[in-house]
Amino acid sequence: MGVAYSVGEVDHLYTFFVQWSPDIYNKVVKKHCQSRFLVLEQDKISVINQLLSNPITNIAEKWEIITVKDSKRRLSLGSSDDSEAEESEYQEEDAALVLSDQSQLLGDHHLQQLAAEMPPRTYGYTWELVYSTAIHGSSLKTLYRNMAGLDSPVLLVIKDMNKKVFGAFSSDSFRVSKYCYGTGETFLFSFSPEFQVYRWSGENSYFVSGNLESLQIGGGGGGFALWLDADLYHGASFSCPTFHNAPLSTEEDFIVQDLEVWTVQY
Known part of the structure; x- marks a missing residue:
């Protein structure tokens, strides 16, 4: 997307995220705060665009709203230690469930x-x-x-x-x-x-x-x-x-x- 939002706007947006779905958005926003972008599912972006009808684009400190798919693509293209660390976190989330005992039914x-x-x-x-x-x-x-x-x-x-x-x-x-x-x-x-x-x-x-x-x-x-x-x-x-x-x-x-x-x- 080509629209950027000011820090103040994102602060309000973050509050909305936490109230809407704290387990998901609190985790996502904290993970990506240093990179200054928010990762959202594709079907949520249109909702956020409606909330922010007057974006401010001339502030040095800007945030960008992107999809999870785009964030993973950026991670795959990046070579910094931070990108590698974030990609590792994605891989950890995709890992299998850890069982205390051997299951007879689940491989x-x-x-x-x-x-x-x-x-x-x-x-x-x-x-x-x-x-x-x-x-x-x-x-x-x-x-x-x-x-x-x-x-x-x-x-x-x-x-x-x-x-x-x-x-x-x-x-x-x-x-x-x-x-x-x-x-x-x-x-x-x-x-x-x-x-x-x-x-x-x-x-x-x-x-x-x-x-x-x-x-x-x-x-x-x-x-x-x-x-x-x-x-x-x-x-x-x-x-x-x-x-x-x-x-x-x-x-x-x-x-x-x-x-x-x-x-x-x-």
Whole structure:
């Protein structure tokens, strides 16, 4: 872009960023403050241009608003130590999830794909195995008991009898609750036939609910995006309004072969 903004304008803009999405923009602005440019997603630039209708272009100290794609291109062209350091940070963000134990369901390529989808608040933390059917048996009660007292997001991974691997990231730990809980960070994923992520549609807030008989994720359309019974043996997956997802398993009703739950502890 050919438009530059004064430091004062960017200060106001930064305040807007932090209020709008603190996890994303606070991190981005701090990272690039010395280089005097802000890195934004392409679809956000038009919004910012509307906010700043009278740009000041004759001030020595100027900032430039560019896209993430452009910033990476500049980094690849630069040869300074600062550019190399920033490029290293990008590479670190693209790294795979770090697990405390060996997963029976997730390989390195799975972990790399999932890492790119995780919310910023999980960056830099090691994922701990809190429940596994191979270790703890098949019991929803045991899953709840192992997560008692936790206040952190979780990663649920399932392998069905057709060898298909899929699951969900939940913004909140699984628990027995009379009402649905969770936030829009919650999403579904499947690795077969290719990696696919289904994020919150905004249509409803039926993220997670659970009782002693079953665990449910998503809903509102006559079926759950993911449903598991009390024995963590029978499951079901349907398209639902919460995520506008396709069924995650090969068949809408499936049998669980293995199941793991991972969490980060702050």
